[in-house]
Structure formats: C-alpha cells, structure tokens
Amino acid sequence: MASTNTSSIEQYNTIFNNSVYSFWFYFVTICSIPSVVCFIFDFYQFIKHRKTLIYENITHHIILCLLINDFIQVFIIQPFTLVYFYFGHIKYFYSVTYCMFWIYFNYTFINQSLIFTAYASVERYLLLFHKQLMLRHKILFHYIPLLITIVYLPCMLFYLIFLFPCTHNFDPTQYECGAPCFAQSQPIGIINQIIHLFIPVTVLVFFNSFILIRVLAQKKRSAAAVAGSLSANFWKQNSRMIIQLATICLLALAVWIPYVTSLLIQIFGDRAFGGSIIFFHIINATYIPNIGTPFFALIGFPVEIRGRMRTCITYLKRRQQRQNRIANTTTAT
Numbered sequence: 001m002a003s004t005n006t007s008s009i010e011q012y013n014t015i016f017n018n019s020v021y022s023f024w025f026y027f028v029t030i031c032s033i034p035s036v037v038c039f040i041f042d043f044y045q046f047i048k049h050r051k052t053l054i055y056e057n058i059t060h061h062i063i064l065c066l067l068i069n070d071f072i073q074v075f076i077i078q079p080f081t082l083v084y085f086y087f088g089h090i091k092y093f094y095s096v097t098y099c100m101f102w103i104y105f106n107y108t109f110i111n112q113s114l115i116f117t118a119y120a121s122v123e124r125y126l127l128l129f130h131k132q133l134m135l136r137h138k139i140l141f142h143y144i145p146l147l148i149t150i151v152y153l154p155c156m157l158f159y160l161i162f163l164f165p166c167t168h169n170f171d172p173t174q175y176e177c178g179a180p181c182f183a184q185s186q187p188i189g190i191i192n193q194i195i196h197l198f199i200p201v202t203v204l205v206f207f208n209s210f211i212l213i214r215v216l217a218q219k220k221r222s223a224a225a226v227a228g229s230l231s232a233n234f235w236k237q238n239s240r241m242i243i244q245l246a247t248i249c250l251l252a253l254a255v256w257i258p259y260v261t262s263l264l265i266q267i268f269g270d271r272a273f274g275g276s277i278i279f280f281h282i283i284n285a286t287y288i289p290n291i292g293t294p295f296f297a298l299i300g301f302p303v304e305i306r307g308r309m310r311t312c313i314t315y316l317k318r319r320q321q322r323q324n325r326i327a328n329t330t331t332a333t
Helices: 018-048 050-055 057-088 098-129 132-137 140-163 188-223 227-266 271-275 277-300 303-332
Strands: none
Touching: 018 050, 018 057, 018 277, 050 057, 050 303, 057 098, 057 140, 098 132, 098 140, 098 227, 098 277, 132 140, 140 188, 140 227, 188 227, 188 271, 227 277, 227 303
C-alpha cells in the first residue's frame, strides 16, 4: 500500500491492545477462506472457457489480471501480515530481508489492485462508448497499456525499496517493519503517494462518474422510439460489464477514499492522526477489495457460462439434499 508516516506507525504498539490485532487477524482469515475458494472457481472457469473469455473477448483480460494479482495477495502475501496480527510483532522472523520483501510485496500487490481497477474504468469507458475504435486498434489501446500497467509498478517499487540510495531503519514491532526509507526521503515519498495513490483514485472517481452520466443519458433518450430501441439494446449488451465494473470500483472507492482523506489530514493538518486507531483500521481495510474481487468477477461472465454455473450449483444442492435424506432415514431406522 502507499507508504505511511513512520513516526505515526511507531505509536501503534503503545495505543493498541491485543483485541485490535485479533479482530483483523480473524476478520481477514475468515473472509479469505471463501475468497480463495471463489478465486479457484473463477480460474477454473477461465481455463475451461478460455476461448470465450480470453481468446475471443478482450473485455475479460483486465479482470483476469486483477484476479491473478489479488489471488497472489490473499493466498501468498497476506500471511505475512497475518503473522504480524497474530503475534503483534514479527520478532521470530525478523531480518532486514524479510521486512524488505514484506513491504515490497504488500505495496506492490495492494497498489497494483488499485491501479488495475483504475485501468479497468478507463478501458470499460472506451469499450462502452468507443468500442469500434478499441477493436480496430487493440494493440495500441489495449495490449500496450495493459502491459505497461502490469510491468510498471513492480519495477518502480523494486527500485525504490531495494535500490534507492538510503538506509532502512526497520523495527520488528511495527506494522510492515515501519516504513521503507524512500518514503521518508522527500519529495520522493510525496511523489510516490501522488502517482500510485492519488491519481488512481481520481481516475476511478472521474471515469466511473462519467460512465454513470453517459449511461443515464443513454437511458433518458429512450423516450423516442428509435432511440429507445438503441438504448435498450445498449443496456442489454453491456449491463453485466457495467454492473461488474460498478461493484468492483465502489468497493475500491469505499476503502481508498477514506485512506486518501486520512493522508491529506496528516499532510495538511494533524500529523498525529496517523497514529490513531481509526487510521490503523483504515489502513487494514485496504485488504478488503482483494478479498472481494473473485465474487464480483462472477458478474461479468457470459450468459451461457452463468447458466452452466447455476445448473452445476443446483445439481450439487439436490445431491446434498438426497444425501441428507438418506442419512436421516438411516439414522431413523
């Protein structure tokens, strides 16, 4: 995630009791279990229907990237943080290398999720209202921007955390061992927050608002007969894409707008706010969008795939009911 003020983080262990850490440990753990199951189900659908979802349709590429990123965060990187929540420190595992990799992976995958969501907003707008242009120039408007989005942040953060000329001052009792030294080197720390946090959140707000206005305007034009048929057809073809994007972006905004607001409070107002229990909860809330991604990704699957999913779920329910009836009969006899 975006870097936080070290002096603020140093206050955590003095003002928080074990119940705060326990809450986030159990909340994240319990929510992650169904999330991982849903991730696996989503990946199975992408593999099984790869021709429909990947080869023939570019609209699902960014969703697949978001799923892979968030799965790695939830299943592989998140346990680093759970160790900290469980013990209240990482003294048993502490080393400079451990802290650097914890910070690098946490910053990369959480911020990459935000950037992927912002990119999805821009691409969805182009696919909704400039689809022919996108399809005619897929390399220029789809594949090249997507590749840059995938590669840029990991490379930039690798340089800032591992290669930037400064000395780390880590503490195993602090969240993410404190903060990387580049975050305390001004103006690099502020520039990092602007580029990797403020700009993506602004893009999310702007393009989702723009999409909402355009969609409402499209539906309003349905008063005329011809325009109405066009509007209805537009909504029928794109409703799933719009709803999927809206749910993913609303969850991201619900988490990241309070985080950005908190950082602005610290920069322009009360720096002590960074050490408050409220800010600690706001920071940890940034894990929630990663956990929720696989559930919202299901919304955008084509009708035929969702139909097969419903059939499969219905079959499993009926099978379970039959097994329960057999078990009850056996018990009664």
